[in-house]
Amino acid sequence: MGKYIIRRLLQMIPVFLGATLFIYWLNFALPGDPTAGRCGERPCSPAYIEGFNAKYGLDKPFLVQYVRYLTMLLHGDLGTNYYNNTVIHELAIRYPTTIRLALVALAFMTLVGVTAGILAGIRKGGVIDNLVTILTLLVISMPVFVIGGLSQRFFGLQWKIFPVTAGNPATWNQLILPGLVLGSLSLAYVARLTRTSLVENLRADYVRTAKAKGLSTARSIGLHALRNSLLPVITYIGASIGGLMGGAIVTERIFNINGIGGLIWRSINQRDGMTLVGTVVVLVMIYLVVNLLVDLLYGVLDPRISHD
Amino acid sequence: MTERPDSMSGFIGPSADANEATLTAPPVADPFDEVEDNLGKPRSLWGDAWEIMRRRPLFWVAVALVVLFATMSIAPQLFGAQDPRGQGMCLLERARWKPGGGILFGFDDQGCPIYDQVIYGARSSILVGLLTASLAAFVGGSLGTVAGYLGGWVDAVLSRLADVFFAIPLLLGGIVLMYSIPTTPDSPYWLVVGKVVVTLAVFGWPNIFRLMRSSVLQVKPNEYVMAARALGGSPLHVVGSHIVPNSLAPVIVVSTIDLGGYIATEATLSFLGIGLQSPAVSWGLQISRASSIPLIRSTPHMLFFPAAALCLAVLAFILLGEMVRDALDPKLR
Numbered sequence: 001m002g003k004y005i006i007r008r009l010l011q012m013i014p015v016f017l018g019a020t021l022f023i024y025w026l027n028f029a030l031p032g033d034p035t036a037g038r039c040g041e042r043p044c045s046p047a048y049i050e051g052f053n054a055k056y057g058l059d060k061p062f063l064v065q066y067v068r069y070l071t072m073l074l075h076g077d078l079g080t081n082y083y084n085n086t087v088i089h090e091l092a093i094r095y096p097t098t099i100r101l102a103l104v105a106l107a108f109m110t111l112v113g114v115t116a117g118i119l120a121g122i123r124k125g126g127v128i129d130n131l132v133t134i135l136t137l138l139v140i141s142m143p144v145f146v147i148g149g150l151s152q153r154f155f156g157l158q159w160k161i162f163p164v165t166a167g168n169p170a171t172w173n174q175l176i177l178p179g180l181v182l183g184s185l186s187l188a189y190v191a192r193l194t195r196t197s198l199v200e201n202l203r204a205d206y207v208r209t210a211k212a213k214g215l216s217t218a219r220s221i222g223l224h225a226l227r228n229s230l231l232p233v234i235t236y237i238g239a240s241i242g243g244l245m246g247g248a249i250v251t252e253r254i255f256n257i258n259g260i261g262g263l264i265w266r267s268i269n270q271r272d273g274m275t276l277v278g279t280v281v282v283l284v285m286i287y288l289v290v291n292l293l294v295d296l297l298y299g300v301l302d303p304r305i306s307h308d
Numbered sequence: 309m310t311e312r313p314d315s316m317s318g319f320i321g322p323s324a325d326a327n328e329a330t331l332t333a334p335p336v337a338d339p340f341d342e343v344e345d346n347l348g349k350p351r352s353l354w355g356d357a358w359e360i361m362r363r364r365p366l367f368w369v370a371v372a373l374v375v376l377f378a379t380m381s382i383a384p385q386l387f388g389a390q391d392p393r394g395q396g397m398c399l400l401e402r403a404r405w406k407p408g409g410g411i412l413f414g415f416d417d418q419g420c421p422i423y424d425q426v427i428y429g430a431r432s433s434i435l436v437g438l439l440t441a442s443l444a445a446f447v448g449g450s451l452g453t454v455a456g457y458l459g460g461w462v463d464a465v466l467s468r469l470a471d472v473f474f475a476i477p478l479l480l481g482g483i484v485l486m487y488s489i490p491t492t493p494d495s496p497y498w499l500v501v502g503k504v505v506v507t508l509a510v511f512g513w514p515n516i517f518r519l520m521r522s523s524v525l526q527v528k529p530n531e532y533v534m535a536a537r538a539l540g541g542s543p544l545h546v547v548g549s550h551i552v553p554n555s556l557a558p559v560i561v562v563s564t565i566d567l568g569g570y571i572a573t574e575a576t577l578s579f580l581g582i583g584l585q586s587p588a589v590s591w592g593l594q595i596s597r598a599s600s601i602p603l604i605r606s607t608p609h610m611l612f613f614p615a616a617a618l619c620l621a622v623l624a625f626i627l628l629g630e631m632v633r634d635a636l637d638p639k640l641r
Binding site: 011014015016018019022023026027137138140141142143144145146149150153242243245246247249250253264265268276280283284287288 | 468469471472473475476477478479480483484485487488568572573575576579580595599608611615618619620622623626627630
């Protein structure tokens with residue numbers, strides 16, 4: 001186990017370096033002038049631009065800038081953005097909102113998705129099964145901005161069940177609808193995965209044995225088949241966290257939420273490279289760590305998979 | 309939304325390691341193990357799948373939709389639509405007319421016919437989806453074959469490279485990359501489309517790479533591959549005639565499903581204002597324009613029709629891919 005963790009952590013290093021290099025290079029190649037509009041209606045003086053570039057190291061060659069950035073990163077410093085705020089501060093004031101949004105989405109997709117998947121899987125080919133298959137297919141084919149736009153129109157504007165936009169900081173109540181929208185796609189996949197996996201396991205020999213030795217259907221499904229069926233679902237939920245963060249850009253924009261997605265959007269529009277790179281770097285780190293945790297959990301839950 | 313390419317977990321786990329342990333066996337055609345039916349006539353893997361699919365109505369629905377959208381994108385004139393960018397298409401006195409009375413789909417806030425916009429919007433979406441899926445399948449497929457066949461340090465390097473792009477969510481990377489390649493409104497159409505295609509393919513290929521790699525790893529130890537090698541077949545021959553044809557099925561299926569996802573992502577990028585740019589006609593752009601709160605209230609049909617077309621197109625490809633996947637998978641028969 002320890003060996004496995006070390007190997008995985010070592011494998012993360014090149015991935016992390018590659019991802020940061022790629023994002024840093026993209027940001028470096030971003031067109032546009034970060035000093036634009038800083039000096040009012042007229043262009044900035046050469047002296048100001050020179051000072052600005054020197055302050056943020058923009059006059060150095062790309063690789064020097066990148067290595068400087070990495071050194072800073074290793075000291076736990078994400079740098080200061082062009083507005084003199086530390087990136088860590090920018091992230092710290094927004095992460096609680098996005099985490100709460102993601103939690104709503106995760107809770108929604110796990111509870112509803114797994115329940116729908118179980119109901120569909122228990123009676124393969126039944127009414128509920130067909131209903132779930134069709135509904136999930138519909139959700140999967142609707143891009144998040146379409147679902148977001150429609151639910152904002154109907155649940156927000158027309159029926160006034162949920163607030164249309166969120167305040168700053170957003171309350172839990174304001175995050176419910178955006179969370180449902182954000183989690184909808186993953187919910188569909190969770191439901192289908194649970195169903196497929198349960199259908200496969202219900203035909204397995206050990207379930208037949210459980211029934212043969214006199215266990216009730218509920219017990220043989222709930223205790224035996226379900227536990228094994230949920231393994232791939234857990235993996236999927238872990239892997240979907242990266243996708244949730246990407247989807248948060250759209251969801252937070254539709255519902256006007258001041259979170260990480262909104263921050264990425266703003267920093268791209270304002271050519272605020274430091275904030276953008278910092279945000280993406282943190283997201284990549286979260287993704288890598290969550291995936292490692294899921295893989296470790298997998299080994300704990302399924303004794304057939306050994307990490308030695 | 310659009311993290312679909314990440315989400316084909318039926319085929320792939322979250323990381324290369326879990327992958328090897330948990331991958332459900334992709335259907336592999338073994339030439340020496342063909343199923344014989346009652347007539348004694350051998351049927352191939354795809355022949356079997358075809359027999360199953362042709363009896364399913366949903367398969368034909370998916371085929372019909374794909375054909376419909378393909379025709380729409382090749383020859384929009386067949387649907388009686390005119391180029392919405394043409395002279396005299398928009399008349400302000402018709403602004404916000406509702407559908408009905410011989411006017412299909414109604415008019416938008418500028419008095420432009422929504423029907424023609426929706427029909428012409430198919431071309432960009434289908435083109436982006438098709439090109440991206442092909443590019444991702446080509447890059448991911450060839451690198452996956454190389455990694456799976458050669459193994460060793462080549463495999464390690466390529467796998468880590470794929471991990472790098474896999475760790476960046478498609479939409480997030482797409483937004484950053486789209487911003488880094490600037491285009492102006494007078495850039496040629498192929499450049500605007502090409503930019504979206506390359507961006508999506510850059511983050512889409514690792515999915516296919518992992519799939520192809522594990523598929524090749526499963527085919528490689530088979531007897532017929534060893535036989536071909538023992539008979540003195542060159543590596544190129546063994547890979548080209550034996551390994552690739554027998555590992556391709558899951559890649560074709562997932563590429564079809566991903567195609568739908570790419571159409572959705574293109575629309576999302578265009579919706580955010582950084583994908584396709586006007587004067588290109590695109591569903592994403594139409595939905596974006598129709599989504600402002602005042603227009604949602606006054607002209608909901610402006611939002612409804614392009615959104616319905618978009619969802620149907622995405623649905624068509626995902627449904628087709630899933631029907632083929634189910635037919636190919638012996639466990640689901």
